[in-house]
Amino acid sequence: MREHxxxxxxxxxxxxxxxxxxxxxxxxxxxxLKAHNAPRGTLPLFATLxxxxxxxxxxxxxxxxxxxxKRWAIQPLLLLCVLRAAVVVIFLALAASLPxxxxxxxxxxxxxxxxxxxxxxxxxxxGVLDAGAVLLSGAGSRPERERFSHxxxxxxxxxxxxxxxxxxxxxAWLGLPxxxxxxxxxxxxxxxxxxxSTATAKRISSPRALSASLPSGPKxxxxxxxxxxxRFALLLLALVSGWLGLDLAYRVVQTLLLRQGLSLxxxxxxxxxxxxxxxxxxxxxQAFARQPGGRSERWPQTAGAWxxxxxxxxxxxxxxxxxxxxxxxxFLCLQxxxxxxSGFVTHLIILYGxxxxxAASAVFLSGASYFVAxxxxxxxxxxxxxxxxxxxxxxxxxxxxxxxxxxxxxxMIEDRRAGAQ
Numbered sequence: 342m343r344e345h346x347x348x349x350x351x352x353x354x355x356x357x358x359x360x361x362x363x364x365x366x367x368x369x370x371x372x373x374l375k376a377h378n379a380p381r382g383t384l385p386l387f388a389t390l391x392x393x394x395x396x397x398x399x400x401x402x403x404x405x406x407x408x409x410x411k412r413w414a415i416q417p418l419l420l421l422c423v424l425r426a427a428v429v430v431i432f433l434a435l436a437a438s439l440p441x442x443x444x445x446x447x448x449x450x451x452x453x454x455x456x457x458x459x460x461x462x463x464x465x466x467x468g469v470l471d472a473g474a475v476l477l478s479g480a481g482s483r484p485e486r487e488r489f490s491h492x493x494x495x496x497x498x499x500x501x502x503x504x505x506x507x508x509x510x511x512x513a514w515l516g517l518p519x520x521x522x523x524x525x526x527x528x529x530x531x532x533x534x535x536x537x538s539t540a541t542a543k544r545i546s547s548p549r550a551l552s553a554s555l556p557s558g559p560k561x562x563x564x565x566x567x568x569x570x571x572r573f574a575l576l577l578l579a580l581v582s583g584w585l586g587l588d589l590a591y592r593v594v595q596t597l598l599l600r601q602g603l604s605l606x607x608x609x610x611x612x613x614x615x616x617x618x619x620x621x622x623x624x625x626x627q628a629f630a631r632q633p634g635g636r637s638e639r640w641p642q643t644a645g646a647w648x649x650x651x652x653x654x655x656x657x658x659x660x661x662x663x664x665x666x667x668x669x670x671x672f673l674c675l676q677x678x679x680x681x682x683s684g685f686v687t688h689l690i691i692l693y694g695x696x697x698x699x700a701a702s703a704v705f706l707s708g709a710s711y712f713v714a715x716x717x718x719x720x721x722x723x724x725x726x727x728x729x730x731x732x733x734x735x736x737x738x739x740x741x742x743x744x745x746x747x748x749x750x751x752x753m754i755e756d757r758r759a760g761a762q
Contacts, residue, residue: 353489353492354534356470356489357495360463360497361524362504362524362528363504364500366455368387369504371383372595374448385719387456388592390456392712394461395708395711396712397464398705398708398709401704402701405472405704417472425529426532428528432525433521435455467707474486474687474691475694475700487688490684490687490688493683493684493687498623502613503527504527506612506613508609509595512609513604573706577710582714583686583743583746586649586746587739590652591675593732595612623680648678649678649679650743651674652671656668656672657736658671690707691703
């Protein structure tokens with residue numbers, strides 16, 4: 342693994358910035374528009390943007406098959422930097438063009454169009470990252486899989502804090518064009534470590550030094566075709582139900598705070614504070630997670646399974662009582678649940694890719710589950726938010742989805758134990 346270290350480090354660092362632009366346009370932008378009296382249907386409309394992010398399921402696997410023949414090496418890392426540069430240019434174009442628009446409808450249309458392109462570019466980037474994590478994680482090495490999943494989970498929360506939190510506050514104080522300019526600088530800043538790591542890898546490795554084949558070593562193989570199909574179906578259903586429940590809960594929590602009387606600036610402050618508190622909490626728990634006795638494997642799995650369910654139940658109670666303090670507590674728990682679930686998904690995708698010996702199939706599974714979940718988010722969100730008790734209905738549906746995800750996860754764990762015996 343030592344000769345693969347620069348490539349692995351570049352991919353782990355790239356995870357940190359992958360969701361910043363996506364979350365700004367898909368989560369923060371509709372909240373900002375709603376605060377400026379955007380028409381009904383804005384939330385479901387912007388909920389379609391993650392569909393473009395999940396298009397990696399059909400775009401990246403053919404690219405990976407071509408890359409296999411040419412040997413998977415430094416070119417994908419250079420592609421990451423090119424994609425990030427395109428995203429920076431789009432945000433700079435938004436910062437220059439938004440002041441020229443006179444109506445909220447025009448601004449909404451431009452943000453939606455930019456979101457489609459940005460999410461597609463970032464989706465392709467995410468597919469390359471997932472494939473690289475599969476190829477570069479050591480054969481049968483759980484610590485290496487955990488490192489990739491931890492970086493991805495930290496990146497998801499950091500992206501949410503910076504784009505869905507900081508950007509909302511900046512918009513309240515500086516305006517949307519200045520906010521887009523800041524986002525362009527932020528994406529560029531998060532790309533610098535990736536570029537530096539890529540340059541280091543290029544100096545010490547030849548372009549054909551890293552093969553696309555999986556490294557040799559012990560692998561857990563799925564012997565029968567029926568076992569592979571059953572496991573693929575369970576994985577897909579678990580990820581779809583989990584992403585659907587979390588996304589439904591997250592998309593309305595900031596709007597719920599607005600409805601409960603908080604200003605747009607205070608919603609941004611709350612989002613940033615929740616993200617910082619969670620990142621500090623994660624840092625404090627690392628010493629506990631490294632202690633012997635298998636606790637590093639058990640407590641994140643348990644927390645990742647039940648914390649989202651508890652968080653959504655707290656938000657359900659907040660939507661009934663109308664108390665902002667309860668909503669903020671539920672928001673913190675929801676972010677923590679998203680953190681653990683996101684790391685669990687990345688770890689699972691890497692494990693599936695190694696056991697199936699196909700990085701492309703892991704990318705397809707990741708993208709397909711996200712596509713199906715967010716395809717369902719749009720009609721479900723449109724139906725649940727249309728009535729007078731929209732928040733209550735949304736969180737009730739999200740609770741059911743997360744419980745289904747937990748039940749499937751325990752079924753998968755039992756199947757793996759039975760297979761090991």
